[in-house]
């Protein structure tokens with residue numbers, strides 16, 4: 001069970017004030033990781049179970065998933081996982097202190113193919129610049145997609161933001177945590193390629 005099930009990080013009067021993550025997790029000294037767009041939480045719950053020495057926060061914009069995954073966290077007695085309803089494109093600065101995140105995971109973000117919808121994508125240069133402030137030096141950013149065009153666009157955006165330009169930048173051959181999301185499973189069953197981007201913050 002979470003240490004403080006009713007703690008609400010949105011009770012932040014001063015927008016520049018960060019949530020007190022030390023009250024959210026049982027072991028606040030552990031590295032803080034973030035999954036954006038966790039949906040049914042398959043990946044996030046497995047991650048919390050498989051990596052008890054790390055804390056994982058999840059952001060999701062669809063309310064039904066928050067409650068669903070919160071119940072799983074409580075049922076699994078996971079004290080290193082916490083999810084909340086927040087838009088990753090607008091809430092990062094309010095939620096996370098500068099240089100506080102060790103790892104950020106974005107599994108199969110919505111592709112938004114049409115030109116007029118591209119502005120709805122989570123990963124763009126504004127997002128990456130804001131995220132870079134919240135990442136520790138050496139922090140990992142993992143992104144997976146089944147859409148080659150989206151992978152190429154995200155790769156170009158990453159290369160355009162100086163904080164991500166270093167020798168570790170790459171397409172990864174493997175699923176780094178060995179956990180499969182719903183969409184990944186769907187693609188695997190059909191033999192479709194997965195594009196994995198790994199960037200290390202300078």
Ligand SMILES: C[S@@+](CC[C@H](N)C(=O)[O-])C[C@H]1O[C@@H](n2cnc3c(N)ncnc32)[C@H](O)[C@@H]1O
Pocket residue numbers: 036037038039040059060061062086087088089106107108109110122181182183184
């Ligand atoms: C295509 S689904 C991927 C779900 C899951 N990661 C998977 O791989 O199966 C994308 C998810 O991201 C969420 N999402 C979209 N934009 C978001 C944003 N700006 N902030 C947080 N979550 C977002 C959507 O609600 C949706 O659940």
